[in-house]
Amino acid sequence: MDVFDYIKLLSSDYTLRTITLGTAVLGAVTGMLGSFAVLRKQSLLGDAISHAALPGIALAFLLTGSKDTNVLLIGALISGLIGTFWIRGIITKTHLKSDTALGLILSLFFGFGMLLLTFIQKQPNANQAGLDKYLFGQAATLVESDVWLMTIVTALCLGVLLLFWKEFKILLFDKEYAQTLGFNTKFIDILITSFIVLAIVMGLQTVGVVLMSAMLLAPAAAARQWTNSLGLMVFLSAIIGAFAGVFGTAISSTQNNLSTGPVIVLVASVFVLFSFIFSPSRGILFRQLRLLRNRNDLELQKTLAFMHNIVQDHEDISHPHVVKILNNFQGYSRKGLQKLVDKNYVTVQGDMWSLTPEGFTAANNLYNQNLKDD
Structure with missing residues (x-):
């Protein structure tokens, strides 16, 4: 019926x-x-x-x-x-x-x-x-x-x-x-x-x-x-x-x-x-999606902070570095690196990456925010 x-x-x-x-x-x-x-x-x-x-x-x-x-x-x-x-x-x-x-x-x-x-x-x-x-x-x-x-x-x-x-x-x-x-x-x-x-x-x-x-x-x-x-x-x-x-x-x-x-x-x-x-x-579904998104954002921030620690010792922040160096960081992933590229925080050419001025500023702001929280 x-x-x-x-x-x-x-x-x-x-x-x-x-x-x-x-x-x-x-x-x-x-x-x-x-x-x-x-x-x-x-x-x-x-x-x-x-x-x-x-x-x-x-x-x-x-x-x-x-x-x-x-x-x-x-x-x-x-x-x-x-x-x-x-x-x-x-x-x-x-x-x-x-x-x-x-x-x-x-x-x-x-x-x-x-x-x-x-x-x-x-x-x-x-x-x-x-x-x-x-x-x-x-x-x-x-x-x-x-x-x-x-x-x-x-x-x-x-x-x-x-x-x-x-x-x-x-x-x-x-x-x-x-x-x-x-x-x-x-x-x-x-x-x-x-x-x-x-x-x-x-x-x-x-x-x-x-x-x-x-x-x-x-x-x-x-x-x-x-x-x-x-x-x-x-x-x-x-x-x-x-x-x-x-x-x-x-x-x-x-x-x-x-x-x-x-x-x-x-x-x-x-x-x-x-x-x-x-x-x-x-809802359980959207809560899990938010949790996953927050986790991914946190991994991106950690990766960006790791890059900041590498480039801050160089006079030229755009100095290229090999991608392999990121393998030593636990939160690194190819997908995360691509998201940083999409945000114009990082540029990648072949096996080399470099931090953009926007990326350096974002990482520096993140570092200062962490100091305030502490």
């Missing part, structure tokens, strides 16, 4: 259109909010919150006996918020660091949730079937009302980000300075964390408890490689998250029995891998 066939199918198939819109909106909102989690070095926060939501789903079913998505997600939201405030409490009331607190809450809540699910499955009631879909997600269960809810939450999140942008930005990079300006840092911190919890809970139905943290972190991690601007990073994260949702849905729709959630996560991981390799500023 080519692109045009997929677009045609997208316009005619209600289920595919709903899932695609839902995953795109989910990717956008989690990408936006994930930027703050990544920059605050709370990458494990999404994992902890998504796992903390599991016992809320199980308890909501036990208390109501209903598998209504809204009821279960409300339970997940309450449980996720409780887990979040427990994390804050552990960090502020004890000497434990945030990663330790996140790991403790993740293990505690997920273990309790799995215990409740095991208990529910052993009950003589067929109504409990399907609760395990929240572990790995089931995007096919999305309906139009779910997409509208995600859209409303995304719009609300965007409005809050724009309204408190300055406060979020200052809190993110200098919490002490924000306090000196009189900002209520505790309220701002709780606000952004609550929206992260809300976005994660919305994605449980689509991606599931186990993989939801990847939806929060992967777009932000990819966007961070391309920019140093917070605003641009948030925008790129939203775009990458949305595209991951759309492409993942498209790929999973072409194959039978291919879960949408894991495919979306894999597509997001491809964006991360591509960014890690090809980002001009931080």
Whole structure:
């Protein structure tokens, strides 16, 4: 199925259109909010919150006996918020660091949730079937009302980000300075964390408890490689998250029995891998190219300095010398010598080389600069 066939199918198939819109909106909102989690070095926060939501789903079913998505997600939201405030409490009331607190809450809540699910499955009631879909997600269960809810939450999140942008930005990079300006840092911190919890809970139905943290972190991690601007990073994260949702849905729709959630996560991981390799500023490829270029430049400077040491004992700096004398220098290479010729620092005639006035001046400036550095 080519692109045009997929677009045609997208316009005619209600289920595919709903899932695609839902995953795109989910990717956008989690990408936006994930930027703050990544920059605050709370990458494990999404994992902890998504796992903390599991016992809320199980308890909501036990208390109501209903598998209504809204009821279960409300339970997940309450449980996720409780887990979040427990994390804050552990960090502020004890000497434990945030990663330790996140790991403790993740293990505690997920273990309790799995215990409740095991208990529910052993009950003589067929109504409990399907609760395990929240572990790995089931995007096919999305309906139009779910997409509208995600859209409303995304719009609300965007409005809050724009309204408190300055406060979020200052809190993110200098919490002490924000306090000196009189900002209520505790309220701002709780606000952004609550929206992260809300976005994660919305994605449980689509991606599931186990993989939801990847939806929060992967777009932000990819966007961070391309920019140093917070605003641009948030925008790129939203775009990458949305595209991951759309492409993942498209790929999973072409194959039978291919879960949408894991495919979306894999597509997001491809964006991360591509960014890690090809980002001009931080990418592995360009960093290696810069390292190689700097190494070559350093070898050229060393060769030029070596030539300067040879010719400075002569009254005539253009006095020719045999090329063989350069073989005693470890950094010498034919390629490097040709680059010096191209720069008009050296002239070569046969087996003889001579330093040009431009080359002597450049080498002398390099020597003086080294003296200053020392």
